[in-house]
Amino acid sequence: MIKAIIFDLDNTLMNRNEAFNKFAYKLIDKYIYFSIENERKKVHEILRIADRDGYRSKEEIFQELSTILPWKYRPSIDEFISFWFSEFPKFSVPMENALEVIKEFKRRNIKLGIITNGSIQTQHSKIDCLGIRKYFDDIIVSDEVKIHKPNTNIFKISLERLEVLPQEACYIGDHPINDIKGATEAGMKAIWLKGFREWDDSLVEPEMAIDNLKELLELV
Template sequence: MPMKTEAVIFDLDNTLINRKLAFRAYSEHFIDRFASVRDARQKEEFVEFMRVSDRDSYRDKREMALECLAAFPLKNPETTAEELLDHWFAEFYNYTVLMDGTLDVLERLKRKNIKLGLITNGSPHAQHAKIDKAQIREYFDVVIVSGEAGFHKPDKRLFELALSRLEAKPENSWYVGDHPRNDVFGATSAGLKAVWLRGFMDWHRDLDEPEHRIDSLDEIIALIDKA
C-alpha cells in the first residue's frame, strides 16, 4: 500500500521564482543606471556579459561587481565596486517574479494537508527579501536559508534539518528543484524522492539520471497523486 505524502519541500531560485527572468530585468536596470551605452546592440552585449559573469547565481557578487566595473564604460568613472555591490543588495530582490503556476501549486498542496518546506542556498538578507517580495512565506511550515544554517546544498544536513522541523519521514517526502547536484543529488542522498525541474540547468553527466523529472511546477501534483 502506498505511503501518504507527508511533505513537499521546494528550492527557491528557478523553482518557485524565475530568477532567470529577474536577473535579466535587473541587468537592464543596472546597465541603464551605471553604464554608458552606445546603442541597443551594445546594451544586449552588456546584459549577456552579466549573465555569464553571474554563473547562474553561484558567482561571488563582489567578484561580479569588480568584473562589471572593469568591463563597462561607466557614466561616472569614479563609481566604485562597493556602489555596485550596494545596488545589488538594495535592488535585486525588487525584480523577483514568480514561476508560472507557483501559487496554484502551493494552494493545491495545502488543500491536501501536505506540509510545505523551502530550502534555499544564499545569504539570509537576499533570500528572505525575495521570499517576502514574492509573498509566499505564509505557505511554508519551514523555511531554511543556507546562510543561516551554516551549511549549504547539497549537504544532506539541510534536508534532514527540514524534515526534522516538519516532523516528516524522508521516504514520505518530496523535494523539487532545478539544480542537478544541489537539489536532486542532495535530496536523494537524504532519502527524499527528488524531482528535477528542467529548463534551467543541464543535467550533470557524472550523476545518475533522475527518477522523476518535470517541465512545469504543476506536474508535481500528478506525481504525488500517483505515488
C-alpha cells in the same frame, strides 16, 4: 505517503532568469554608458555570463566587470553589492503555476518547506516579494544555518523541523547536484525541474523529472 513537499527557490518557485534579465537592465541604465541599443544588449549578456546563474559572489562579479565595462559612473564595490542585494529581489516573479500548486498542496494539508542557498537578506526579500511566505511551514536559507546544498545536513534540518521522515518528503529543484543529488542522498524523493540547467552526466538519471510545476499535482 507524502506528508511534506520542500522546494528550492531560484528557478523553482521563482523564475530567477526572468528576474535577472529585468534587474540587469536597471543596473545598466544606472551605471553603464552606451550609445546604441545593441551595446546595451551586449552589456546585458556580459552581466548574465558573469553572474553564472547566481552561483558566484558579487565581489567576484564586480572585480571582473570593474575594468571591462563602459561605466558612466563606476560605483564602489560596497555600493555595487548594496545595489544588487536591495534591487534584485524587487524583480522577483513566481515560476509558472507556482502559486496554484502551492495553494493546492496547502488545501491537501501537506506541509511545505523551502531550502535555498544564498544570503539571508536577499533570499528572504525574494520570498516576501513573491508573497508566498504565509504558505510555508519552514524556510531555510543556507547562510542562516551555515550549511549549503548539496550537504545532506541542510535537508535533514528541514525534515526535523517539518517532523517528517525522509521517505515521507519530496524535494523539487532545478540543480542536478545541489538539489537532486543532495536530496536523494538525504533519503528523500527528488524531482528535477527541467529547463534551467543541463543534467550532469556524472550523475544517475533522476527518478522523476517535470517540465512544469503543475505536473507535481499528479505525481504527489
